[in-house]
Amino acid sequence: MQSSNIHGGDLDEISRVYGIDKSRIMNFSGNVNPLGLPESVKAAIAKNVDIAVNYPDVSYKSLREAIAQYTGARAEHILAGNGSTELITGFIKAVMPKKSIVVSPAYSEYLRILEQIGCETTLSPLSAGDDFIPDINALPIADDTDMLVICNPNNPTGTYVTAEQIESIAKKHKNLFIMIDETYVEFADVSKRISAVELTAKYDNIGVIRGTSKFFACPGLRLGYGISGNTDILKKVDSGRDLWSVNVYAELAGCVMFTDTDFIQKTRELINSERARIREEVDKIKALKMYKSQSNFFLVRILDGSITAKELFLRLIKKNILIRDAESFPFLDETYFRFCILSPKENDILLESLREVFD
Ligand SMILES: Cc1ncc(COP(=O)(O)O)c(C=O)c1O
Structure with a gap:
């Protein structure tokens, strides 16, 4: 290395x-929030350290409800995961694309998993000449492209596409599953209207992935979540992984951190x-x-x-x-x-x- x-x-x-x-x-x-772990999370874990004697709730009901409150998505459209990493793998393996596009340069895990499943992947370049601002009209989407991966805002460029732009792609390409990694979206200015969470209620070809490692400064806890209106895909993601992949401390932390205004x-x-x-x-x-x-x-x-x-x-x-x-x-x-x-x-x-x- x-x-x-x-x-x-x-x-x-x-x-x-x-x-x-x-x-x-x-x-x-x-890329971790310098404020460190929220005090509310520290206090909750310290007070409940004994919960390790229990298994987590296998359906993560309270956690999913907390995420629903925070994001405005429906609890049944949410899946908790072991960091956003588990959901990146999960969505890709649930969709099993044969032909995909990754807007690039981007976080390396998407390509690693797509290669693992033998998907033919095109890296759609963001150009330095355009200051790495994505041009959605330049995406080489063909009739048989079945997955588009966008990191939004993008790591490492910090640039973004708007929810409106994502909606135009979702509307036009019904057979294309759009996986959007919003690991960094909470750092963005809300007025930019970047998040595609709202769109998941309207389109079943969108999956949004969020983490807590960066914004809530807890990469060691391993908590992320996926949101999609496509419950068939969600079920596939869920059934493709091990039981209890989110541990009890992450489950508890998730029930606390999202209300720490x-x-x-x-x-x-x-x-x-x-x-x-x-x-x-x-x-x-x-x-x-x-x-x-x-x-x-x-x-x-x-x-x-x-x-x-x-x-x-x-x-x-x-x-x-x-x-x-x-x-x-x-x-x-x-x-x-x-x-x-x-x-x-x-x-x-x-x-x-x-x-x-x-x-
Ligand atoms: C864009 C992006 N997605 C996902 C991850 C992985 O995050 P997590 O800790 O939630 O698995 C990272 C980590 O650096 C990242 O930059």
Whole structure:
């Protein structure tokens, strides 16, 4: 494995390779909310630590109702999963597409699973010339394309398509199942109308996947959910996996976190203000181009060729700053890196380091 391309979540590997204690790494690569686990979740788990003696509710009824309240979807259209990862695999294996399109560069798991099932996949490129803004009219959808995968907002570009654009595809291509990974959607400005959750009640060719790892800062809990109005597909996803894949602590956390309006509000305020501040600061560094993001991370291009993203990664990791060298993503090269928003203090440390390297 190329050390600078280690998966965003793989702090253990980074810590082993570079000999840095995990707790000292400023992880600008993981895309996790810097506010940390909501206090409400900590308190609920601490108070109920003994629930490990029980199995989870096999139908996850209360959890699905909590997600329904939070998202506005119907509980019977919701499936809880072991992180969004379980649902990505689940939806792909339930639909079993023969021909798919993945809007790319994107999170690598979609392609990995599509390849695993032998699906012929076309990566539909987002172009640097268009600032990676998706053009839905350019999607090479053929009559026999049976799956379209969109990460929205997209990892690693932070760009997005609107629900309206998704609806136009769903309406026009009835035999196409559109799988939308909304892992980062809660970080986006609500006025952009990105989420396709509402559409799931109207169209049965849409599946929305959401996680809690990033926004609710709990990747170790492993909780995600899928939403689709297509109950046949949902049943297939459900029957294709093991029983009790969401453990009791994740089940409990999910019943608490979605009602923590204080945490949700604080996160939105922090991300919105830091997103604007970081943009302003990076825009002043002439050697860098930062793409517009509706997520909690930014894709950045090094314009002056003075250093590659991998070299930058190596310089920063010496200061315990972990960024993501984005070279391994399709259609990107050694000039791209990604970093996420952490606390204002940590963001200042990164900004200062970038100025030192490029000014
Ligand atoms: C776009 C996207 N989807 C899904 C995941 C996996 O998330 P989870 O922890 O919910 O399985 C990630 C993790 O980085 C991601 O970036």
